[in-house]
Amino acid sequence: MMRRYWWVNHKQTVWQEVEGGYLWSPKTEANGARSQFYENMREATPGDSVLSFANAKISFVGVVSDYAISAPKPDEFGTTGTNWSAIGWLLPVTWQELPLSVRPKSILSEIAALLPAKYSPLKPSNGNGNQKAYLAEISEALFDVISSHSKFNGLQAPAHRSSASDFIETIESEVQKTIENDVLLSDTEKDQIIKARKGQGNFRDRLFEVESCCRITGIENPSLLIASHIKPWRSCMSAVERLDRFNGLLLAPHVDRLFDRGFITFSDDGAVIVSPHLPLEDLVRLGLEESCKKHSGSFRPEQKSYLAYHRSEVFRN
Amino acid sequence: MMRRYWWVNHKQTVWQEVEGGYLWSPKTEANGARSQFYENMREATPGDSVLSFANAKISFVGVVSDYAISAPKPDEFGTTGTNWSAIGWLLPVTWQELPLSVRPKSILSEIAALLPAKYSPLKPSNGNGNQKAYLAEISEALFDVISSHSKFNGLQAPAHRSSASDFIETIESEVQKTIENDVLLSDTEKDQIIKARKGQGNFRDRLFEVESCCRITGIENPSLLIASHIKPWRSCMSAVERLDRFNGLLLAPHVDRLFDRGFITFSDDGAVIVSPHLPLEDLVRLGLEESCKKHSGSFRPEQKSYLAYHRSEVFRN
Numbered sequence: 001m002m003r004r005y006w007w008v009n010h011k012q013t014v015w016q017e018v019e020g021g022y023l024w025s026p027k028t029e030a031n032g033a034r035s036q037f038y039e040n041m042r043e044a045t046p047g048d049s050v051l052s053f054a055n056a057k058i059s060f061v062g063v064v065s066d067y068a069i070s071a072p073k074p075d076e077f078g079t080t081g082t083n084w085s086a087i088g089w090l091l092p093v094t095w096q097e098l099p100l101s102v103r104p105k106s107i108l109s110e111i112a113a114l115l116p117a118k119y120s121p122l123k124p125s126n127g128n129g130n131q132k133a134y135l136a137e138i139s140e141a142l143f144d145v146i147s148s149h150s151k152f153n154g155l156q157a158p159a160h161r162s163s164a165s166d167f168i169e170t171i172e173s174e175v176q177k178t179i180e181n182d183v184l185l186s187d188t189e190k191d192q193i194i195k196a197r198k199g200q201g202n203f204r205d206r207l208f209e210v211e212s213c214c215r216i217t218g219i220e221n222p223s224l225l226i227a228s229h230i231k232p233w234r235s236c237m238s239a240v241e242r243l244d245r246f247n248g249l250l251l252a253p254h255v256d257r258l259f260d261r262g263f264i265t266f267s268d269d270g271a272v273i274v275s276p277h278l279p280l281e282d283l284v285r286l287g288l289e290e291s292c293k294k295h296s297g298s299f300r301p302e303q304k305s306y307l308a309y310h311r312s313e314v315f316r317n
Numbered sequence: 318m319m320r321r322y323w324w325v326n327h328k329q330t331v332w333q334e335v336e337g338g339y340l341w342s343p344k345t346e347a348n349g350a351r352s353q354f355y356e357n358m359r360e361a362t363p364g365d366s367v368l369s370f371a372n373a374k375i376s377f378v379g380v381v382s383d384y385a386i387s388a389p390k391p392d393e394f395g396t397t398g399t400n401w402s403a404i405g406w407l408l409p410v411t412w413q414e415l416p417l418s419v420r421p422k423s424i425l426s427e428i429a430a431l432l433p434a435k436y437s438p439l440k441p442s443n444g445n446g447n448q449k450a451y452l453a454e455i456s457e458a459l460f461d462v463i464s465s466h467s468k469f470n471g472l473q474a475p476a477h478r479s480s481a482s483d484f485i486e487t488i489e490s491e492v493q494k495t496i497e498n499d500v501l502l503s504d505t506e507k508d509q510i511i512k513a514r515k516g517q518g519n520f521r522d523r524l525f526e527v528e529s530c531c532r533i534t535g536i537e538n539p540s541l542l543i544a545s546h547i548k549p550w551r552s553c554m555s556a557v558e559r560l561d562r563f564n565g566l567l568l569a570p571h572v573d574r575l576f577d578r579g580f581i582t583f584s585d586d587g588a589v590i591v592s593p594h595l596p597l598e599d600l601v602r603l604g605l606e607e608s609c610k611k612h613s614g615s616f617r618p619e620q621k622s623y624l625a626y627h628r629s630e631v632f633r634n
Contacts, residue, residue: 046540066540160522164540169515198486205477217602222363223383223481224574224599252603253570257541282541285534286569287604 005143006040006050006064007121009133014054016074018095021065021162023050024074025134026088036119037134041068041089042316044135045277050093051138051146053121053129058146059101062093063155066164067261067277070235070313071171087235091135092162098150107149114142164261172197172234179239189239196242199227206245210303214252215296216264216272216288226256230306232314246302254286265315268304270296275316322460323357323367323381324438326450331371333391335412338382338479340367341391342451343405353436354451358385358406359633361452362594367410368455368463370438370446375463376418379410380472383481384578384594387552387630388488404552408452409479415467424466431459481578489514489551496556506556513559516544523562527620531569532613533581533589533605543573547623549631563619571603582632585621587613592633 008023017023025038044064052060071090105127112124121136179193195201204227213220228251236242258264263278272292283289325340334340342355361381369377388407422444429441438453496510512518521544530537545568553559575581580595589609600606
């Protein structure tokens, strides 16, 4: 896949994002309107380059280190694990500081013609940041001009590449703490909800009443099946959703990973939908190219609302 | 695979085993000698039936609900998560009480001829338990005689089928608590060791210095690779082993599951070894039949001691 170039206009949280190894945006504008700058969070692909623009200058360059996931605003991780009104896209990015900071305004004549005509991060007229912009796609030519002014001479091997798994683990631990402290839940309920996080306990047992095998590989061996949530455990709004046997599928481990990361989903009638973001090479290596063309069997009405959530919030189309 | 029948002579821990949903045995006799009664723990396969004999009577019947794993003695879970001298085989079994208890001694004339000639759970001469016996294989005929006397009329759908994953989660949580309370480790070390449990953090980063892709599928996409321990995290003796990049492989999620559960391993020269306990059907459904015939590439000397452990303690041959 072709490497792409991005430019982020950080809001107030530039330090949290750079130190934390990520970018975070809402999913839509406050009024619910779609924003290309937020949609771009899901377009960015591991290996893509990102310029970090904050306080009128570019001081960091980053490499996208995993695909975006649904996540609450990270500066709220510690205080509210279940405030899902604040849910957005979290994109893992490994940052490094540039040798020299670059003020785009001071080289505006050089870069104005290279700014994108649509969805530009800067106003070409005066070089001020576009207030609406967050993650904007830029050309390699523009990236190279900024790189050259910043004396950037290639990426260092980072000490740590932040991955989606790292963030999911952190988020789920916080949600779990919230559940453990919930005075409205009994100890038995807490135990069942926490076991459901790993696809265990009552959730897994009852899922076998609804599903009998992996819908893609046909695996029936319980030792090789993962009890996967359709609407992710971390995104559920209630104990009922976390324990609902209709909010689950039995999947082979590699199918579970693809489903969990939004590389495959299902239509209501049971067709498998493969994301254009999953390299065909990977699908072939996983031995799933043919089985993803087959029909997976129909779904029950109770499963369909969870599938609708998966298609709109997890799947990468 | 054919269903098999087993008979366990519980030791003092009958109640823990029946209530906990498992059987546990050492790996060898106290003097280090091999015991068929302990080897049988790894022979038992999900779906097999087990008669529970304790205090001179058979009062429970069980169904093996997952394959055996290496595990410390469960009654020590709470007090010593890292006492690996007490490591043995743990076999998940879902038990139910029989309508009537059966005293084998009182029906000895009927069952004596049905007892196995070798590795019998009872002495055919007097019907006393064989002191050396733990898990013994019996014939379907013997199972049927006991069933009939007990008025056993088939298995109930169990409320919960205990799985290896449940026990692994419990064991690892206990090991983690021990690490968190270890005054000899700094907070940074604890953080790294705990992240390594999930194949994250420094362990994962440094593993990429040694391994570049899944040795079986060739997957290189980091989002689809699991940083798997060769010697399992829960079985490691030290922080050094848990963080050692040579104690890891990058594996696709389904390959990770097979490796973790002992269904595949590697020879020192890199050949893939598939367990006879893995149904060929499952290997085919996972799309791995052909790739497991290929050579996976050679190993470094530092990896080989971990592989030797995996072959002897994790792999099911």
